[in-house]
Amino acid sequence: MLLMSADLGAAFSELKSVLAPFAARLSLKVDTPTEYTLYTKAPSPFPQHKGHPMFFASVKLGKAYASFHLMPLYMCPPLSDTISPALKKRMQGKTCFNFKTAPDPALLAELAKLTTAGHKHWAAQNWA
Numbered sequence: 001m002l003l004m005s006a007d008l009g010a011a012f013s014e015l016k017s018v019l020a021p022f023a024a025r026l027s028l029k030v031d032t033p034t035e036y037t038l039y040t041k042a043p044s045p046f047p048q049h050k051g052h053p054m055f056f057a058s059v060k061l062g063k064a065y066a067s068f069h070l071m072p073l074y075m076c077p078p079l080s081d082t083i084s085p086a087l088k089k090r091m092q093g094k095t096c097f098n099f100k101t102a103p104d105p106a107l108l109a110e111l112a113k114l115t116t117a118g119h120k121h122w123a124a125q126n127w128a
Contacts (some may be wrong), residue, residue, distance in 0.1 A: 003071065009061075023038060025128065026039060040128045073114070074094050110120040
């Protein structure tokens with residue numbers, strides 16, 4: 001069992017609230033106290049996925065961070081150009097943002113906007 005601080009629990013909860021509205025349009029694969037993961041409903045058009053759905057986004061609770069992963073950032077690089085300096089400070093790699101405490105409302109709104117833009121891009125490609 002993962003022991004977490006109240007700050008990490010709050011971060012996980014707030015980040016999960018960004019993804020939850022997409023659960024009806026995507027496929028909810030994991031919904032536990034430490035992970036919330038969404039995949040596409042349709043099979044991937046990419047051969048490396050062998051007809052399986054694609055990972056879209058997740059929130060994961062780790063020992064030191066609550067992490068928000070958004071795959072459209074990797075597959076649609078222009079989305080990354082819209083990330084504010086404040087959110088970029090939280091970025092780990094190309095698609096992950098780490099939080100030790102609940103994000104402030106501006107960062108949550110920005111993550112929601114990025115997630116919406118990523119979903120629209122994938123929907124336009126018939127991926128989501």
